[in-house]
Amino acid sequence: xxxxxxxxxxxxxxxxxxxxxxxxxxxxxxxxxxxxxxxxxxxxxxxxxxxxxxxxxxxxxxxxxxxxxxxxxxxxxxxxxxxxxxxxxxxxxxxxxxxxxxxxxxxxxxxxxxxxxxxxxxxxxxxxxxxxxxxxxxxxxxxxxxxxxxxxxxxxxxxxxxxxxxxxxxxxxxxxxxxxxxxxxxxxxxxxxxxxxxxxxxxxxxxxxxxxxxxxxxxxxxxxxxxxxxxxxxxxxxxxxxxxxxxxxxxxxxxxxxxxxxxxxxxxxxxxxxxxxxxxxxxxxxxxxxxxxxxxxxxxxxxxx
Amino acid sequence: xxxxxxxxxxxxxxxxxxxxxxxxxxxxxxxxxxxxxxxxxxxxxxxxxxxxxxxxxxxxxxxxxxxxxxxxxxxxxxxxxxxxxxxxxxxxxxxxxxxxxxxxxxxxxxxxxxxxxxxxxxxxxxxxxxxxxxxxxxxxxxxxxxxxxxxxxxxxxxxxxxxxxxxxxxxxxxxxxxxxxxxxxxxxxxxxxxxxxxxxxxxxxxxxxxxxxxxxxxxxxxxxxxxxxxxxxxxxxxx
Numbered sequence: 080x081x082x083x084x085x086x087x088x089x090x091x092x093x094x095x096x097x098x099x100x101x102x103x104x105x106x107x108x109x110x111x112x113x114x115x116x117x118x119x120x121x122x123x124x125x126x127x128x129x130x131x132x133x134x135x136x137x138x139x140x141x142x143x144x145x146x147x148x149x150x151x152x153x154x155x156x157x158x159x160x161x162x163x164x165x166x167x168x169x170x171x172x173x174x175x176x177x178x179x180x181x182x183x184x185x186x187x188x189x190x191x192x193x194x195x196x197x198x199x200x201x202x203x204x205x206x207x208x209x210x211x212x213x214x215x216x217x218x219x220x221x222x223x224x225x226x227x228x229x230x231x232x233x234x235x236x237x238x239x240x241x242x243x244x245x246x247x248x249x250x251x252x253x254x255x256x257x258x259x260x261x262x263x264x265x266x267x268x269x270x271x272x273x274x275x276x277x278x279x280x281x282x283x284x285x286x287x288x289x290x291x292x293x294x295x296x297x298x299x300x301x302x303x304x305x306x307x308x309x310x311x312x313x314x315x316x317x318x319x320x321x322x323x324x325x326x327x328x329x330x331x332x333x334x335x336x337x338x339x340x341x342x343x344x345x346x347x348x349x350x351x352x353x354x355x356x357x358x359x360x361x362x363x364x365x366x367x368x369x370x371x372x373x374x375x376x377x378x379x380x381x382x383x384x
Numbered sequence: 385x386x387x388x389x390x391x392x393x394x395x396x397x398x399x400x401x402x403x404x405x406x407x408x409x410x411x412x413x414x415x416x417x418x419x420x421x422x423x424x425x426x427x428x429x430x431x432x433x434x435x436x437x438x439x440x441x442x443x444x445x446x447x448x449x450x451x452x453x454x455x456x457x458x459x460x461x462x463x464x465x466x467x468x469x470x471x472x473x474x475x476x477x478x479x480x481x482x483x484x485x486x487x488x489x490x491x492x493x494x495x496x497x498x499x500x501x502x503x504x505x506x507x508x509x510x511x512x513x514x515x516x517x518x519x520x521x522x523x524x525x526x527x528x529x530x531x532x533x534x535x536x537x538x539x540x541x542x543x544x545x546x547x548x549x550x551x552x553x554x555x556x557x558x559x560x561x562x563x564x565x566x567x568x569x570x571x572x573x574x575x576x577x578x579x580x581x582x583x584x585x586x587x588x589x590x591x592x593x594x595x596x597x598x599x600x601x602x603x604x605x606x607x608x609x610x611x612x613x614x615x616x617x618x619x620x621x622x623x
Contacts, residue, residue, distance in 0.1 A: 096518070116550070117521060117522065117548060117549055117550030117551075117553070118521045118548030118549070119520055119521040119548075120550075214422040214423025215422040215423070216421070216422040216423070217422070217423070238548070241547060241548055242422075242467065242544060242547055242576065243422060243576065244420070244421040244422045244576055244617075244621070245576060245578055245614060245617055245618070246421060246617065246618055246621045247421065247422060248576075270547075270548040270549070270550075271577075272551060285550065286520075314583065315558070315559055315562040315563075315583070316562075318559065331552075331555050332555055332558070332579075332583065333579060334578070334579035334580075334582040334583075334612065334613070335582040335601065335602075335612070374551050377550075377551055378551050378552055381550070381552060382552070
């Protein structure tokens with residue numbers, strides 16, 4: 080069974096901005112599927128169409144076997160949706176927000192409390208605080224509780240971790256794994272490439288087009304170059320000097336390291352590369368081959384497009 | 385020579401201590417990464433340093449001006465770029481820069497030159513008369529940074545400038561910061577990307593209103609016996 084099916088979806092805003100170009104993918108029941116890519120790539124447009132808040136320009140989309148255009152009202156009762164912008168009531172308290180959403184979906188908090196308990200526990204100390212006064216991470220946790228309180232069959236999470244600190248982000252993903260165990264299908268979007276590996280399958284998306292769909296492992300294995308890393312003292316000054324290099328390779332800073340992708344037999348280019356560094360008086364520790372991350376894959380797919 | 389000197393800065397909201405007695409210095413021309421968990425007090429601190437919020441006690445000098453007495457001069461001598469909505473989507477690139485440049489009191493003739501100079505180095509001259517909403521997010525963030533720099537501030541404050549930006553443009557953005565710092569401009573930046581924290585000359589970490597750590601990334605990593613800033617962050621925040 081498929082929880083979501085999308086075929087050749089197009090969305091053009093105001094007759095001129097093409098937000099989605101022929102997007103097709105499916106999400107199986109029980110899967111955590113990630114839409115991974117930068118902001119402005121069309122992720123929120125897909126969510127808005129699936130949540131029946133926006134009509135597609137052309138193409139088909141169905142959610143839990145119902146059509147997003149004809150069966151909008153039924154779909155709305157079945158899904159939980161966490162929008163990309165904070166959409167709770169800032170003037171209601173944490174608890175009031177949860178009661179409000181439970182009531183809107185005609186469900187009772189106590190029936191589904193076990194589902195949200197691990198997250199709700201962290202919110203209890205703030206339950207009388209107004210939602211608008213919560214920190215970013217806490218706001219997202221409350222929004223997740225509100226999206227889950229009617230135990231939806233499908234959870235749509237549009238950038239739940241944007242602007243959230245790395246520790247809270249990891250916590251959030253642990254929560255998602257638990258939700259999946261309850262049999263709930265999750266479609267989630269993120270601009271953070273490191274979160275991709277927490278999904279069963281991902282679609283890399285940029286400028287309204289899907290550039291790759293697969294499991295994170297398969298995407299990383301399909302990497303075409305030979306990827307190496309070196310530690311240098313100042314990545315950006317080294318980057319400047321590397322502009323002089325006269326053979327094809329792709330290099331970019333990666334934290335304290337520099338990643339270099341070669342597209343020829345690495346043994347030969349590697350020597351050339353090292354002698355170039357020495358000529359330029361660049362101090363470096365050894366070059367070592369590494370497995371690409373999803374971020375490396377994204378960079379490769381976009382640069383070699 | 386320091387661009388920012390903070391001494392025993394405290395900000396309380398009723399009984400809640402948002403910033404709890406922090407002290408630090410930022411050198412001129414340094415890229416200073418201001419890290420911390422959500423709700424740790426980063427935004428409150430930045431607001432104080434920009435002269436938008438008065439501290440409960442303690443003091444700071446920013447660009448040589450006293451936070452309590454001279455906060456109006458601080459505003460004129462710093463640049464500020466927020467995470468989003470810093471530009472007007474329905475104005476053109478040129479109009480946005482003209483608006484902000486005029487607010488900062490740059491004479492019209494000089495402003496025009498600076499705008500074109502700046503658009504030129506961004507390779508966006510052709511888009512000068514396009515509306516901002518029509519350009520990609522990464523471009524917008526580069527443009528917002530250039531706009532914050534039009535009045536040639538000594539310090540620029542950047543609050544999560546690369547949030548949601550694609551991995552290639554994120555790196556180009558940091559290259560811009562690096563070049564700007566090399567010209568002697570102090571960069572005060574917050575980020576939730578831990579790889580970006582590694583690009584800073586100095587970083588600090590805030591948790592529960594307190595400044596837990598400050599130093600160069602390599603100093604702190606060896607001191608705390610971790611391999612990356614990401615690990616360091618986890619250690620500090622979980623404490």
